[in-house]
Amino acid sequence: MRIVAIGDTHTKHRKLQVPDGDVLLFAGDGEFRTALDLIDFNNWLSELKVV
Numbered sequence: 391m392r393i394v395a396i397g398d399t400h401t402k403h404r405k406l407q408v409p410d411g412d413v414l415l416f417a418g419d420g421e422f423r424t425a426l427d428l429i430d431f432n433n434w435l436s437e438l439k440v441v
Contacts, residue, residue: 401427403434414438 394409397417408414414435422428 399431401431403431408438410439 391413392411393413393415394411395415395417396403396406396408398419399406399416400419400421401423403420420427420431422431
C-alpha cells in the first residue's frame with residue numbers, strides 16, 4: 391500500500407503534482423481564506439485521478 395501525504399498547501403494545491411497512491415492524507419494547514427478557497431480545494435480533490 392502506498393500512502394501519499396501532503397500538507398501546508400496554503401491555497402497552492404493546484405500547483406502540486408500528486409503521485410499515484412492508494413491513500414491520500416492531507417495533514418492540514420490549507421489556509422483557506424474564503425469559502426471559495428475551500429470549495430476550490432474540494433473540487434481539486436474530486437479531480438484527482440483515483441487508481
